[in-house]
Amino acid sequence: MNTLEFRRIPEAHLDRALDLTYLAFEESADAERRRRHRETLLGAERVGAYDGDDLVGMLAARPLLLSVPGGELPCAGVTFVSVSPDHRGRGVLRGLIDELWSRCQAAGQPLAALWAADAGLYGRFGFGAATHVYGVEIDSDRPLALRIEPADLPVRFVEPEDAPAVLAPLHAAHRGRRAGRVARDSAWWRTRTLPEIEDDAPHLSPPRVVTLGTPPVGYAVYRTGDGRDVPGTPDGIVAVSELEADTPEAAAALWCHLVSIDRTERVRAWGRPLDDPLLHFAADRDQVRVTREIPALWLRVLDVPTALKSRSWAVPCDLVLEITDSRPAERLRLTAGPDGATVARTDEAPDLVFDVRELAACYLGGTGLRDLARAGLVTEHTPGAVARLDAALRTEYPAHTVDEF
16 A cells, blocks of 8 residues: 655646545535635645545645634634545544644644534544534514514615625624634635525525615625425525624614515524524514524634734633643643733643643633533633633623634
């Protein structure tokens, strides 16, 4: 057997890379979908596993800017992770990830992130579930019952090709409030947020975009169609991919519009934040239901000192942390507060010991450190250390991610 070699996938091998991905995921792609996938790979760092001349594994990493508490950091958006079925269990994925980590270090990317098809697998590589989302369903065979008065502002339709310029300022403002969100350029809006055809639901309409007020104080992106992908839902649905609003009243007005769309009986939104005000101002929780809660963005902290120094901290803390990892553990003194943080390596006894996977879960503010400690995943050597770090990590808004990549 030839020795595996991990190296960059050249542009000349992109068709081979796509064929490998479709084989690994048992999928097929028409010409248009293949063209979009090729465009994505052209703009990404591509790492291949070669067995002789054969491409037997690959992954890609899109260069992202991810919002973190108080700012943003470069992040490798890992995608197209594929291993040929006849090479599984032979260290291909481990080699690909190790090679990617080296490239991330060289590129100055302290974070990596992905959407996990196999959570148990990626946990072994230090990824933690950093954000969670709700799926919500609304019965729209009657007006939306509310406990607040919706904003009395006009709803206007925006053509999808004009939407990025209109929506980008609102999106950027909301992104600044929450960690876990990706900075969007025009290509991202076009190919990821507003594609003509939704890969996972090709039977739905092209995207519809509405704004509320002038200037806009909120917007919604949705598609309409039948519910053939949901057993027992044969009639019309409104599938909401994104809704942002500056106030609860503005959000209420947008939800009322979505519920009022003709020839539909259900509104479904798959990626709502855990603090969605809809769940509180809805007067009838039999009409508005949470259908599921799932992990969204899985985060990997690659450069722990840089990550700790680059986020904001709610209250002061001074603790020695031992962060275990598949690489050598780091013992760090974190001195942090609202004015910033310093991080220094130390040989002092640790106050807290936990894995880099737990650091990833709580870093963006999506999971409480206390919850991880109660699950037995954090070892407290100094009484009160969990409570102090948990308080320092808190954010005003929970982390939220809706952009898949």
